[in-house]
Amino acid sequence: xxxxxxxxxxxxxxxxxxxxxxxxxxxxxxxxxxxxxxxxxxxxxxxxxxxxxx
Amino acid sequence: xxxxxxxxxxxxxxxxxxxxxxxxxxxxxxxxxxxxxxxxxxxxxxxxxxxxxxxxxxxxxxxxxxxxxxxxxxxxxxxxxxxxxxxxxxxxxxxxxxxxxxxxxxxxxxxxxxxxxxxxxxxxxxxxxxxxxxxxxxxxxxxxxxxxxxxxxxxxxxxxxxxxxxxxxxxxxxxx
Numbered sequence: 001x002x003x004x005x006x007x008x009x010x011x012x013x014x015x016x017x018x019x020x021x022x023x024x025x026x027x028x029x030x031x032x033x034x035x036x037x038x039x040x041x042x043x044x045x046x047x048x049x050x051x052x053x054x
Numbered sequence: 055x056x057x058x059x060x061x062x063x064x065x066x067x068x069x070x071x072x073x074x075x076x077x078x079x080x081x082x083x084x085x086x087x088x089x090x091x092x093x094x095x096x097x098x099x100x101x102x103x104x105x106x107x108x109x110x111x112x113x114x115x116x117x118x119x120x121x122x123x124x125x126x127x128x129x130x131x132x133x134x135x136x137x138x139x140x141x142x143x144x145x146x147x148x149x150x151x152x153x154x155x156x157x158x159x160x161x162x163x164x165x166x167x168x169x170x171x172x173x174x175x176x177x178x179x180x181x182x183x184x185x186x187x188x189x190x191x192x193x194x195x196x197x198x199x200x201x202x203x204x205x206x207x208x209x210x211x212x213x214x215x216x217x218x219x220x221x222x223x224x225x226x227x228x229x230x
Contacts, residue, residue, distance in 0.1 A: 010212040013140045020147055027155070 107167020
């Protein structure tokens with residue numbers, strides 16, 4: 001029995017992959033720019049600490 | 055391990071309910087965040103953040119986790135597999151990414167809800183509550199979940215290298 005060659009990657013997969021990489025890069029850049037503390041503090045004015053009220 | 059047809063249908067029903075519920079909850083948050091950024095009424099803004107704070111942990115996060123877990127069960131227990139088809143891989147990426155961002159942003163929602171509950175609210179705090187953060191996050195989540203829904207419905211063609219190898223080995227083993 002002859003094995004078929006591997007299929008070519010569909011164009012929609014390439015488009016989705018590019019979008020996924022862009023989203024990941026933006027997300028990581030935002031997290032790292034906040035020293036890994038993306039949370040309430042990011043959304044506060046400067047000088048106000050990320051105090052959680054439970 | 056393949057699930058029986060009856061169990062597959064039940065698992066699919068649970069997955070659809072969890073995922074549609076998550077999408078619906080995100081739609082509600084999106085609508086509320088539009089009002090927050092548009093309304094001049096401070097009491098409305100405060101009420102919305104308190105409502106969002108009340109809903110994020112008991113509703114949004116359980117639905118998001120349920121969607122992820124039932125999706126994994128659905129993929130691993132059926133012929134689709136988790137890494138055989140590109141559309142399943144992308145759905146997994148979307149679901150995991152959305153869950154991570156949601157878990158991180160839930161802390162912010164809780165914090166903002168606590169701020170909105172305070173008796174007196176400063177103009178600086180009000181500016182934070184009126185900010186676009188919640189609208190950006192909810193619209194991003196909405197876009198991701200709509201993309202995941204479209205992938206589920208259309209199931210665009212495309213087999214990964216792993217899926218192709220699996221198919222070839224199955225063809226070889228079932229050959230004459």
